[in-house]
Amino acid sequence: MQYRKLGNSDLDISVITFGAWAAGGWMWGGTERSEAVQAIRESYHAGVTSIDTAPVYGQGLSEEIVGEAIRDLPRDKVQILTKYGMHWDLAKGDFAMKSQTNDGQAIDIYKYASADSIVKECEDSLKRLGTDYIDLYQIHWHDKTTPIQESMEAVSLLIQQGKVRYAGVCNYNAELLMEAGKYINLVSDQVPYSMLRKDIEAETVPYCIGNNISILAYSPLQRGLLTGKMTSGYSFAKDDNRASLHYFSDENIKRVNAFLAKIRPVAEDKKATLGQLVLKWTVEQPGITIALAGARDARQALENASSVDIQLNRDEISFINNQLSDLKLVNK
Template sequence: MEYRKLGNTDLALSAIAYGAFAIGGTMWGGNEKKDSIEAIHAAIDQGITTLDTAPFYGYGLSEELIGEALKGKDRSKVQVLTKFGLVWDGSNNGKGEHFFDMQEDGKTIPIYKFSSKANIIKEVEESLTRLNTDYIDLLQQHWPDATTPIDETMEAMEALIKAGKIRAAGLSNAAVELMKDAGKTFTPASNQVYYSMLHRDIEQELVPYAIENKIGLLAYSPMERGLLSGKYFENNQLKADDHRNGYFSQFDLKKVESFLTGIRPIAESKNATLAQLVLRWTTLQKGITTVLAGARNAEQAIANAQAMQFDLTTEELAFIATELNKF
C-alpha cells in the first residue's frame, strides 16, 4: 500500500481508503453486520488504514460498525474520517437547507443540510460515541449549507481542532469559490469530491486550485457505485430498493460497456480485474490523495487493496485517456 500526506496536515492516508457508505445499508438494500466487520478488518490487514464514514450512512449504523470493528485495534495506526451536516432526526427544528426526502418503511424523512456551529459540535460528540473513539482524524462538512455562513462552519472546526476532538478539518462537495471563502477563516485540509472515469469535471478548476494550495482531494464514487466493475453487464439483478436502479440510468450504458470491453485487456495483462484497474487509474490522477472504495465483505476489501500491487505505463494511461475522450 502507498501512503500520502494530506494537504498541510501531518496525516498520511492510504492511497485506497475504505468507503463505508454501503455498509450503512440505507439506499443499498440493507447490510450484513458480520460481513461488514470482516470487510473492515480485511481492509486494515491489507494496509488500508483510512476509513471514511458519515453519520448519514445508515443513520449512524456505519459509524457504529467502524467503532465495533476497531475494538482491540491500535487506534494510532488507523485514520477515521467522518462528516457532519446532514440532519434526518428533526433536531435542526426546521433550520438549514432542505436537501431531499428519504422514504423509509412508508414514512417520509426530510434530510437537511445544516452546518451551524452548535450542530457541528453536537454531531461530533455523537460521532465520537458511535465510533468509540476520543478523536476524529479528519472531520468533513458533508454538503455545503447555503443557510449557514461558511466562516461559522470553519470557526467551529478550528475550535474542535484546538479542543483535540479532531486532528484536521475538510470540506466535501465544495466548489472552488466555497473553498476560497472557507480559507478566509481557516484553510481546509481537504475536499472530498465525486470523481470517476465518467465524471471528471473537477479536472478543470478544482484540481489545479487544490494542487496550488496544497489541499488534499479525496475521490468518492470512483467505481460509479459498481458500474465500472463491469459486473452489472454480466448480472444486472439489483434489489428493488437499491438506489442504483435509478442512478445507472444517467449513463449511456452501451457506451460504458464498450469502453470497459476496450480497456479489459489492460486489466488482464496485469492479472487484475476491471475494478482494480479503475481504482489504480484513479489513484494516479493529478491531485488525488486517496480514492474511496466501498466493500461489503472481506473478499471485496482485499481486492480493493490489491489494486495498488501493479502500475500503469505511460502508454496504457494514454490509451485509457483516448478511450475516455470518446464519451
C-alpha cells in the first residue's frame, strides 16, 4: 500500500481508502453487517488504514459498523474520516431530498451545519465509532442556511478540544473552498471524480493544487459501472438509487462497456481486473490524492487494495485517456 499526506497535516492516508457508504446500505439496496465488518478488517490487514464514513450512511449504521470493525485494531494506526451536516432526524436547514431507511421508512434529508448541531453530531459520531477522536472531520454538503464561518469555527473548537484532528470539506467548489479557508486550515476536499465525471478538473483541481488541499475522489468506479460487471438491463434493488441516474441507462452501460473493452488488454497485461486498472488510473491523475473504494465483502476489499500495486507508464495512461476521449454518454 502507498500513503499520501493530506494537505499540510501529518495525516498519512492510504491511497486506497475504504469508502463505507455502501456498508451502511442506504441507497445501495441494504447491507450485510458481518460481511461489511470483515471487509474493513481485511482491508486494514492489506494496508488500507483509512476509512471514510458518515452519519447519514444508513442513519448511523455505517459508523457503527466501522466502530465494530476497528474495535480490536490499534487506534493510532487507523484513520477515521467522517462527516457532519446531513440530517435525517432534524427538519431544519437546507432541504436536500426525500429518501427512505434500509427498512423502507420514509425520511427527509436536510443539509444543516450550525455550530450547536456540529457539536452534537460529533458527540454522536464518537459514540457510534467507539473512539474519542476523529482524524478528519468533513462537512458533507454546503448548507446555504448557515454561514460557512459559523460551521468552520465550530470545527476549530472541536480541534482545540482534541475531538477532531483535522478539518476537511466535501462537495466544495473553488469558491466555497476559498471562503472556508478564511476560518480554518483545510487539508482536503472530497469530491466525485471518475473517468466518467471529470468536471472538477476545470476549477477545483487547480485551486486545490495551488493551495495544498488534497483531493479525496469518491465514486471513482462510478458506483460499480466502471468494473465492467454491469450489462444492459441490469436489475437494481428497489431502494438502489442508481437506477434513477443517467449513468446507468441501458445505452450508457452499453457505451461504457464498449470503452472498457478497449482498455481491457491493458488490465489483462497487468493481470488486473478492470476495476483495479480504473482505481490505479484515478490516483495517477493530477491533484488526486486518494481514491475512495467501497466493498461489500472481503474479496472486493482485497481486490481494491491491491490496485495500488499496478504499474502504469505514461504511454499506457495516454492510451487510456485517448480511448476515454471518444466516450460520449447520453445525459438523460
